[in-house]
Amino acid sequence: MTPSHNILNCRFDAVNEAGAAQWARETLRSGKRGHISTVNVAILMMMRSDPRLKQYIDDSGLIVADGQPLIWLSKLLRKPLPERVAGVELVHELVNVASQENAGIYLMGATQDIVEDVAKKLSEQTSNAQFVGVQDGYFSHEESKARAQAIRESGAKLLIVAMGVPRQEQFLQDHWEELNVQLAIGVGGSFDVIAGRTKRAPQWMQTVGLEWFFRMSQEPRRLAKRYFITNSQFIWLSGWALLGHFLGLGKTGTPSDARQPLT
Ligand code: UDP
Numbered sequence: 001m002t003p004s005h006n007i008l009n010c011r012f013d014a015v016n017e018a019g020a021a022q023w024a025r026e027t028l029r030s031g032k033r034g035h036i037s038t039v040n041v042a043i044l045m046m047m048r049s050d051p052r053l054k055q056y057i058d059d060s061g062l063i064v065a066d067g068q069p070l071i072w073l074s075k076l077l078r079k080p081l082p083e084r085v086a087g088v089e090l091v092h093e094l095v096n097v098a099s100q101e102n103a104g105i106y107l108m109g110a111t112q113d114i115v116e117d118v119a120k121k122l123s124e125q126t127s128n129a130q131f132v133g134v135q136d137g138y139f140s141h142e143e144s145k146a147r148a149q150a151i152r153e154s155g156a157k158l159l160i161v162a163m164g165v166p167r168q169e170q171f172l173q174d175h176w177e178e179l180n181v182q183l184a185i186g187v188g189g190s191f192d193v194i195a196g197r198t199k200r201a202p203q204w205m206q207t208v209g210l211e212w213f214f215r216m217s218q219e220p221r222r223l224a225k226r227y228f229i230t231n232s233q234f235i236w237l238s239g240w241a242l243l244g245h246f247l248g249l250g251k252t253g254t255p256s257d258a259r260q261p262l263t
Contacts, residue, residue: 005074010063013064020036024093028183035183036062037056037060039066042165042212046165067211068206088200091122098158104131104154105132106132106151109162110192114192118191144174147171152179159185160185168186169186200214202214
């Protein structure tokens with residue numbers, strides 16, 4: 001079993017990218033079903049005010065930390081996570097694994113031209129990838145059942161959804177049984193990055209934990225407030241957790257009044 005740690009009230013599995021790919025391979029081979037969650041600071045904070053999202057993530061077969069600050073915090077709390085595992089990289093890994101296991105892949109998310117570009121790019125990278133469905137992520141609540149049915153009928157074993165958080169998690173949660181896929185993952189805005197529509201932060205910014213700043217500078221009006229709230233909350237909660245740790249209180253959590261709803 002994969003070792004895991006509770007950090008700020010969320011389970012994180014101590015795996016690196018290769019370990020996550022291995023977990024996916026074993027799941028496909030075993031005939032079992034499970035979903036992977038990539039949790040960054042913003043999602044970790046969102047979970048505190050969104051019980052459905054928290055439930056979905058808690059129920060994941062594998063939870064990985066998608067952000068350098070989470071890795072630093074894990075080390076300071078002596079609950080070390082080996083490395084950051086980002087959604088964009090996992091897309092490539094999972095497509096490789098599914099292709100080696102001869103499993104059909106369904107891509108859903110972003111606009112139709114972007115998701116088609118993603119399928120093309122991934123096919124160039126993994127020539128034997130079998131894309132059994134390539135669909136945009138824009139549909140109404142009423143249409144979501146038909147979308148789930150189409151995924152089921154495609155016979156896909158791996159479903160990659162890129163519709164933003166918590167939209168993608170809600171879809172997977174609402175339709176998990178009928179989807180009948182073996183492996184699912186929500187990867188937020190990763191399709192935009194793979195298709196080259198949005199830029200990824202340079203490696204040095206990722207390494208020093210400033211990927212959020214890069215993203216924010218691309219869309220400041222939409223993201224400044226969000227990151228200000230989630231980052232401040234994260235710093236505050238981490239401070240409490242570290243204080244508890246160094247005082248030997250064995251705390252992973254924080255005082256309940258620190259839970260502020262996100263706006
Ligand atoms: N997206 C989607 N369906 C929607 C809304 C968004 O497929 O109804 C896609 C969007 O095109 C983008 C990704 O989800 O590729 C992430 O969107 P956004 O940046 O708005 O999500 P956030 O970062 O705010 O969670």
